[in-house]
Amino acid sequence: MHFTEKKGQRLAVFDHLVSPETGQHIETPVTSPAMEASMLQAEALGGRGVESILDPRDPAAAQLHPDNGTSSTKG
Secondary structure (H helix, E strand, O other): OEEEEEOOEEEEEEEEEEOOOOOOEEEEEOOOHHHHHHHHHHHHHHHHOHHHHOOOOOHHHHHHOOOOOOOOOOO
16 A cells, blocks of 8 residues: 545555456545554554454464464474
8 A cells, every 4th residue: 555646635545456447556535644544554454464463362363373383384
């Protein structure tokens, strides 16, 4: 995601989302600094993966953790 301006409107451009109709990246108007901060925070959390925000004591979350020994990548 990155930010741009078009016609004086601040837009968030989602690099990983493309409109099937236009083939263009999805753009969403940013209506406040708080909205922009929230979008940046969500992107940072998403970049770390869901495992980083789940409680590791939760059995379902523990299955996602790569060090728990049940990962399909372990052999």
